[in-house]
Amino acid sequence: MKIKSLSQPKYILIILALTSCSLSFAQNSTWEAPIEANALKSPITADDKAIAKGKKIYYQVCAVCHGRSGIGNGPNAKTLKRKPADHTSEAVQSQSDGALYWKISKGNDPMPSYIEVFSKTQRWQVIAYIRTLKSSNE
Numbered sequence: 816m817k818i819k820s821l822s823q824p825k826y827i828l829i830i831l832a833l834t835s836c837s838l839s840f841a842q843n844s845t846w847e848a849p850i851e852a853n854a855l856k857s858p859i860t861a862d863d864k865a866i867a868k869g870k871k872i873y874y875q876v877c878a879v880c881h882g883r884s885g886i887g888n889g890p891n892a893k894t895l896k897r898k899p900a901d902h903t904s905e906a907v908q909s910q911s912d913g914a915l916y917w918k919i920s921k922g923n924d925p926m927p928s929y930i931e932v933f934s935k936t937q938r939w940q941v942i943a944y945i946r947t948l949k950s951s952n953e
Contacts (some may be wrong), residue, residue, distance in 0.1 A: 822868045846923050848914035856914030861937060861943035869944030872937055880926075885948035895925060902948045 859865050874883060878894065882888040885902035892899050900907050907915075919938050922928035929938060 825912045843875065847919040847920070848910070852913045852917035853911040855911075855916050857912050857916075857939045857942065859939045859943065861946065865940050867946055868937070869940035869942070870947075873934065873944050874940050876932075877941065885945065897925070902942045902945050907945070912939075912942050912946075926950075 871884075873881075878889050880889040880891045880899040881893070881902055882899075885898040887901045889899065902908075903948070918940055919933075919941060920928060921932045933941070
């Protein structure tokens, strides 16, 4: 499988356009993935290499709203109608990988769909990185 490169000009333009928009997981809503999404299993191993690739994508795109630490305090967060999800929270960390994959793929206004932006592998890598953000307060 060929992985899409974030450095290709067309993807840079898409990323810039998306990050200037309101991007967020709706933390304080009832955004639920369908039950069948829970059956989705990552085809990648969440090793150091996958996590590093996921972190790079996260910092380039997700951190604009969710912040580098994942708590929902990125530079665009204050402009959003809804506070971005705290990826360190139990509410996010307790969701299945499949549910997170479905949400990243489908989007939920104001968060866009990333199905055309990131390859399947890249979306799973982002989830592998999100798993490292689990709060140490739990």
